[in-house]
Amino acid sequence: MNNVLHAMLAESPEAIFAQLPPKRVGETDRRYLDEVLNAGFRNTIDPAGIFARTEAAFAAKFGVRYAVLHNSGTGTMQSCLLAAGVGPGDEVIVPPLTAVATAVVVVQCGAVPVFADIDPDTFNLDPADVARRITPFTKAIIPVSLYGLAPDYDGLMALAAEHDLTVIEDNAECFLGEYKGRMVGAIGHAASFSFQASKHMTSAGDGGVVITDDQEYAQNIRKRSCLGYATLGAKPGDVFVPRDVRQDIDFERHDLMGYNFRMSAVQAALALGQLERLDALVAARIHIARMYQQVLDEEQCDWLIPPVVPDGALHTYWTWVCKLDEERAGVDWRMFRKAFIANGGDGLYSAWRPVHLEPVFRNLAFYGRPDQAPNFDPRYKGTVKSYQEGDCPVCEELQPRLCQFKTSMQSIDAVETQVNALRATIREIAR
Numbered sequence: 001m002n003n004v005l006h007a008m009l010a011e012s013p014e015a016i017f018a019q020l021p022p023k024r025v026g027e028t029d030r031r032y033l034d035e036v037l038n039a040g041f042r043n044t045i046d047p048a049g050i051f052a053r054t055e056a057a058f059a060a061k062f063g064v065r066y067a068v069l070h071n072s073g074t075g076t077m078q079s080c081l082l083a084a085g086v087g088p089g090d091e092v093i094v095p096p097l098t099a100v101a102t103a104v105v106v107v108q109c110g111a112v113p114v115f116a117d118i119d120p121d122t123f124n125l126d127p128a129d130v131a132r133r134i135t136p137f138t139k140a141i142i143p144v145s146l147y148g149l150a151p152d153y154d155g156l157m158a159l160a161a162e163h164d165l166t167v168i169e170d171n172a173e174c175f176l177g178e179y180k181g182r183m184v185g186a187i188g189h190a191a192s193f194s195f196q197a198s199k200h201m202t203s204a205g206d207g208g209v210v211i212t213d214d215q216e217y218a219q220n221i222r223k224r225s226c227l228g229y230a231t232l233g234a235k236p237g238d239v240f241v242p243r244d245v246r247q248d249i250d251f252e253r254h255d256l257m258g259y260n261f262r263m264s265a266v267q268a269a270l271a272l273g274q275l276e277r278l279d280a281l282v283a284a285r286i287h288i289a290r291m292y293q294q295v296l297d298e299e300q301c302d303w304l305i306p307p308v309v310p311d312g313a314l315h316t317y318w319t320w321v322c323k324l325d326e327e328r329a330g331v332d333w334r335m336f337r338k339a340f341i342a343n344g345g346d347g348l349y350s351a352w353r354p355v356h357l358e359p360v361f362r363n364l365a366f367y368g369r370p371d372q373a374p375n376f377d378p379r380y381k382g383t384v385k386s387y388q389e390g391d392c393p394v395c396e397e398l399q400p401r402l403c404q405f406k407t408s409m410q411s412i413d414a415v416e417t418q419v420n421a422l423r424a425t426i427r428e429i430a431r
Ligand SMILES: Cc1ncc(COP(=O)(O)O)c(C=O)c1O
Pocket: 072, 073, 074, 075, 098, 099, 101, 102, 144, 170, 172, 173, 193, 194, 195, 196, 206, 207, 208
């Protein structure tokens, strides 16, 4: 449990929001950035030693030993899959309600994504459906902490142990969340986070990190993210091959296949600055969600239905999401969105289309012809040869009804505008 965050959640909203600098750029960010700029850009990737500090700080925050910075929360997952030995012929189970990245990384490894359905109450991966989709070809599961809420990890980890599967947590939307009192990120074999612009913290618009307690896995993940350089290690900042090693005529550089998913030192500096106020960044989003929820309670609105938050879970609200019961409300999704905007709301996002129904999956349009998809690789002996409607009925029913409300506001005034717009919309519709 993270005592700093829990203490902060007991503070007044004013005290929490006072810790958020304007435009999401704070003094610490500027200080670390200056350190990098002052060190200059000699012919080396990290003259200020910032990678070691940022990685060590990230690992410490999550109570694990290793953190490997990446240039995105997509590259992170691909490194994790490659390091787990996932390749052609394998299946990886993913949820259908997520950003496309969660499934695309599987294809990029030459493996077959298998979509398991979600739980209608939490909107997260349903372990019972995961169990039904496991085959002799399954190698890994990528559970997503959707919108900031962890899935049923007890169920998923039990399946993983039984079938010897690697679990890679996709926590792009969940920083400092908790599952049964445990920190989300320290449950699976490795966990991925994204610093993309919309996320709880950002490193200039893009970036990501993998954390894990497993030294061998961390080293392999590092190498997968740095072109497979043989001499790189797991420990913080071990991204650099010493000059006398790399200049030697006999130096054999690469002992496995990797991509270049390295982060820049400039981004690492910004990530370190943001990490130092991550508790406040998360506390603010939780507070905003509480304010939206208070409107539902006060207005006794029973047609906007947020996900069930199980006991022991701390939801960190990348967005505050509700299912719109169109029948009870008497309006459809588009009418609701229009009314919310007319009442001063700052837009309203739909959830992504279920990933298995996106054209690229439906048409197996990964690499030119459909028969070039991993699903038709001769090494693949499984049965998943298409993606179509009906594959994940719970998700397909839920997705068009989801309303995602922003939680990224940086001032109480901005929050109140959105909360008041929700109240006015509910009253208008209830009339
Ligand atoms: C659930 C989820 N997974 C993965 C990603 C990909 O992260 P990135 O944009 O950093 O590659 C995102 C968001 O972008 C996401 O929301």
